[in-house]
Amino acid sequence: MAHKKQRGDDRTIAPDGRPLDEQPKWRLDFPIDLDRDNYVARRDFTKFMVLISGSFVVGQVWIGLDNLFRRAAGKMPVKPVVSLSDLPVGGSMSFRYPKYEHCIIVRPDEQTLVAFNNKCTHLHCPVRPIVEREVFQCPCHSGYFDLRTGRPTKGPPRRALHRITLEVREDMIYATGVEIGAT
Ligand code: FES
Secondary structure, eight states, X not given: OOOEEEETTEEEEOTTOOOGGGSOHHHHHSOOBHHHHHHHXXXXXXXXXXXXXXXXXXXXXXXHHHHHHHHHTTSOOOEEEEEGGGSOTTOEEEEEETTTEEEEEEXXXXXXXXXXXXXXXXXXXXXXXXXXXXXXXXXXXXEEEETTTOOEEESSOOSOOOEEEEEEETTEEEEEEEEOOOO
């Protein structure tokens, strides 16, 4: 039968259940209360479960918000980028666009303007245009994207670059929205 030592509300129960006076001296110096230990273990387990469940909930909310954001991505503000006359054929330049920050506009020929978010869809390194080869190159793992479509053509990336839609009004080029890169 377990031996119990009363200390106010404290109780000490030896793990082997033998009376206190039969216990070795070290056990008297370091008493173990099994009931209390079990209570603490249950409380810790409950905390752990609440933490894990909370993490799942936060994760689900985050995914939901991210999806909302992606759906709303087509309704972006209209921002001036550069005047047409300042972007020569074969030229490119960086610009900022809300939520996508670093973007690149390229004019591969007289009639064509393209713009993409410069984040590689593999691990987010910045890509750079090589206009004469009609590619965007990601130096991190030698990923390549088609310069006109943003689709991956070589290396680890599997998804296209996010395209920034453009409009030309008079001589000014405007960024008007974002099309999320397809697989
Ligand atoms: S980060 Fe671009 S290829 Fe890996």
